[in-house]
Amino acid sequence: MADKQSEWQWATVVEASEIATGVLRIELSPEQPTPVKPGEHVDVAVELDDRGDERSYSIAGASASGDRIALSVYEAPMSRGGSRFMHGLSAGDRLRITKPLQDFPLRVGAPSYTLVAGGVGITAIRGMASLLKRLGADYTVHYVGNSPERMAYLDSLVEEHGDRLVPHITAQRGRMSVAELIESVPRDAELYMCGPIRLMEEIKRTWERGERDMTALRFETFGNSGWFEPEAFEVSVPQYDVTVQVQAGESMLEALENAGVDMMFDCRRGECGLCEVDILQVEGKVDHRDVFYSERQKAPNKKMCCCVSRMAGGCPGKPARVVIETS
Ligand code: FES
Structure with missing residues (x-):
């Protein structure tokens, strides 16, 4: 299993205020300030209804020393819980964040x-x-x-x-x-x-x-929007004799991990392709939400990035279903 080696630290919420409809600006004071470069983000440990999880948020602004950083979080109507947690924060709250992480560097010197x-x-x-x-x-x-x-x-x-x-x-x-x-x-x-x-x-x-x-x-991209509204579906992995329900508020990768399947992943945002699985059979539509594959690669529905992509098109009593093989 691959995971990001991030340095976690505590941060205190200095201020939280709505700056546009549905968008909360959250100013944080990290315990170990680090100067921030354009394109950097932090991972945040969020508390969902039934478990802890991590979400990535771009840094929307920072002081020169990094002793103040601001995140701007949109509360998605179909939130999987992360943005709801963030919108519940107020001044004085403490939360765990990583140091600034860079996956989106600006190359200086282009014409x-x-x-x-x-x-x-x-x-x-x-x-x-x-x-x-x-x-x-x-x-x-x-x-x-x-x-x-x-x-x-x-x-x-x-x-x-x-x-x-x-x-x-x-x-x-x-x-x-x-x-x-x-x-x-x-x-x-x-x-x-x-x-x-x-x-x-x-x-x-x-x-x-x-x-x-x-x-x-x-x-x-933080891989949170697709062509269809998220819905519950079923995923089967015959090689491990595993079948699990993926709830509307969780990813296929999370559901498989919770079922004990050893999965490869890195970005969890549909960018790196490391969580790719082979599709053996589908009942419903594949909602490709990644930016890793080209359109031509997505069209035959032979592979999917299970950290963000999901199934859609099920109906009451008959959820969409996908049978996969992991590498
Ligand atoms: S983990 Fe990177 S695309 Fe899924």
Whole structure:
């Protein structure tokens, strides 16, 4: 089994306040401050109804020494419990967090940059935009949201970045055209994105179709949205003679781990592919929520990343089902 060697520490909540509809900004004072780089996140030990778990949150802002860091957490309607726990925090609460972790580094020195944030994905993009401004780089930030009230930091971003900030507000101008966005990106630009899986999938597909350099496309996802609402389903692993129910609020990986199946994983966010399983049989639809596979790899439903992807399309009394083989 693979796991991240993270250094855990205690942190105290200094302040928690709603900064946009459904988005709570939580300012923390970690016991062992570390300066924070753009793109970094922390893992947080969260308490769910029946167990403890970990969630990853981008660092939305930090003091120079790192003695204050801010997270911005959207309370997802179909939360698996993590964002509900975070929204229950208030000043004085203590919680366990890791030191800042980097899975989404900004490469300095590209001819130009396009940053794309969807919803609360702005937390990962905001620090990058500030750094690029400080460096005098050529950059554009596209910020996609339903309405201004739901878009955290919108006013301060407009103030900081002026014309370099392009808001795409669905309630005002309809859905953003990904094709037009990619068309506007210089061929030599690097694109960094963080947001819902559907938006990132579309950007990735359009980028691929345009025969652009895939290494110039970088993304951060915490793998929490898919094509279908999460529902309970059944997974069978004949090689271990195991069949388990995956509840709507847990991942297939978690359900298999709880059943004692020794699983490989790393990111738990649909990015690294380490949790890949072979699909032997399906009843229902595979809801691929990862950004690891290309569209072509997903289409035949032969493999899935079980940390985020799930089954959908079941009905009362007959849940969706998948039979898999692990490596
Ligand atoms: S653990 Fe990385 S994709 Fe599942």
